[in-house]
Amino acid sequence: QKEVEQDPGPLSVPEGAIVSLNCTYSNSAFQYFMWYRQYSRKGPELLMYTYSSGNKEDGRFTAQVDKSSKYISLFIRDSQPSDSATYLCAMSGVDSSYKLIFGSGTRLLVRP
């Protein structure tokens, strides 16, 4: 079983829809949770960063962490065609040597 599970998609939605992207994980030591956005042929770009449980909002993006369920989510409101990309979740523990563990990524397509 992978430490981090993420549905690969693709997920296709109409412009303006609310998008929900999710990851589950098995390691209770994870404390830092991130979402990266990766456009085709580009490097992953850090989108959202959360420590421990709770919500974080940044414009149209909201990241949620539920440590009791070992489940994290990224919500995109009023989705735009420019949001079409692959979204990778990533997480790490409290030790500075603890490497980032990535999900395999969900490909999102927002149709005009």
Place this chain on the structure above:
Amino acid sequence: EAQVTQNPRYLITVTGKKLTVTCSQNMNHEYMSWYRQDPGLGLRQIYYSMNVEVTDKGDVPEGYKVSRKEKRNFPLILESPSPNQTSLYFCASRPDLAGAKQYFGPGTRLTVT
């Protein structure tokens, strides 16, 4: 501008011909790493370095070498490339702090024929 740079961005080579992919960061980060990304397999860490002269294997180190002689540079060396090393490679860096944000380079697409 804070960034991670990689060169070359695209490379086509033949089996057995040694190559080096350079990586440089201007953020004074201690921690640097190399990943490869393959369809269906996601990002897999090849090697990482926690500081100058300190390197260690990641999940898929076979066939690769690295060195860290300067804090800003972390080259990836393929001494004898093989077709199964055809992939998209990313260099990344972050401060040596728990939970520190990690930043990626633009990627190097390598094809070994």
